[in-house]
Amino acid sequence: MQRSDSGKFVSLLILAGAATACAALAAQARVEASPGPGDKKEPQKVRKIVMLAGPKSHAAGMHDHAAGLALLKKAMEKAYGSRVKIDLIEKGWFDDPAALEGAAAIVIFSDGDGAHILKPGNLDVLRKAMKPGTGLVVMHYALAPLPVAEEDFLQWIGGYYARNYSKNPINEVQTVPAAPEHPICRGWKAFTARDEYYYRIRFKDGDKRLTPIMTARLPKDKPDSETLAWAVQREDGGRGFGFTGGHFHANWKIKPLRTMVLNAIAWTAGLDVPEGGVESEQAD
Numbered sequence: 001m002q003r004s005d006s007g008k009f010v011s012l013l014i015l016a017g018a019a020t021a022c023a024a025l026a027a028q029a030r031v032e033a034s035p036g037p038g039d040k041k042e043p044q045k046v047r048k049i050v051m052l053a054g055p056k057s058h059a060a061g062m063h064d065h066a067a068g069l070a071l072l073k074k075a076m077e078k079a080y081g082s083r084v085k086i087d088l089i090e091k092g093w094f095d096d097p098a099a100l101e102g103a104a105a106i107v108i109f110s111d112g113d114g115a116h117i118l119k120p121g122n123l124d125v126l127r128k129a130m131k132p133g134t135g136l137v138v139m140h141y142a143l144a145p146l147p148v149a150e151e152d153f154l155q156w157i158g159g160y161y162a163r164n165y166s167k168n169p170i171n172e173v174q175t176v177p178a179a180p181e182h183p184i185c186r187g188w189k190a191f192t193a194r195d196e197y198y199y200r201i202r203f204k205d206g207d208k209r210l211t212p213i214m215t216a217r218l219p220k221d222k223p224d225s226e227t228l229a230w231a232v233q234r235e236d237g238g239r240g241f242g243f244t245g246g247h248f249h250a251n252w253k254i255k256p257l258r259t260m261v262l263n264a265i266a267w268t269a270g271l272d273v274p275e276g277g278v279e280s281e282q283a284d
């Protein structure tokens with residue numbers, strides 16, 4: 001996403017709101033991170049994961065959804081072998097009405113707003129697929145749904161990029177794991193990357209299901225702890241994960257970033273996450 005309001009002005013009112021939100025998030029940081037469906041009950045069950053890659057919209061190396069998901073798919077297959085069946089849909093959506101049937105987790109990496117792959121008709125298909133407690137991972141601009149899907153996002157993954165509220169400057173910033181006890185935080189430590197990390201995400205008020213996973217001090221001129229990735233354990237057993245980075249394809253070369261996202265895909269699909277995190281080789 002590239003917007004004209006990229007962090008150019010900050011009002012005291014906005015900062016006060018952000019501070020309040022961060023205090024609330026800190027209080028939620030201790031949310032239970034126990035294993036959910038699948039981790040213990042059916043460790044050998046094959047997990048179907050469907051990855052939806054929206055069309056390319058930016059210049060080379062940016063918003064490269066299909067290429068990003070392709071390398072995550074490859075890494076998951078290498079790590080979990082026959083325990084996963086991963087369908088990567090490169091054109092954003094699918095013709096087969098059964099494409100999402102039986103999915104343990106769905107991963108969406110696409111543009112947002114008017115270009116979001118979750119147009120009303122597609123949204124209805126996803127709503128049906130989410131009912132059994134399906135996991136959902138949403139990355140970068142896909143975190144900006146059409147208004148009709150905002151409540152769904154709050155329910156499924158706990159937050160979304162809110163127009164005229166959230167911010168999307170490009171920053172080179174150090175990010176840190178925020179919940180060492182959570183499976184998604186296994187095997188990676190603080191790292192620095194240049195990315196279009198969205199912050200001031202709109203979260204559900206007092207959401208006890210939510211655990212901040214990765215935070216950074218933003219904005220640089222008035223830093224506060226901002227949540228850039230988070231996890232939700234839903235009451236229906238499903239799990240959600242949001243990651244606001246992903247603008248630059250080259251960042252997949254950063255191993256701790258890859259590990260966090262691979263851990264999240266595994267966790268939302270009900271797979272066990274190794275103590276050292278999901279292993280992966282250097283990305284292309």
Ligand SMILES: [Zn+2]
Pocket residue numbers: 001002063140141196246247
């Ligand atoms: Zn972007």
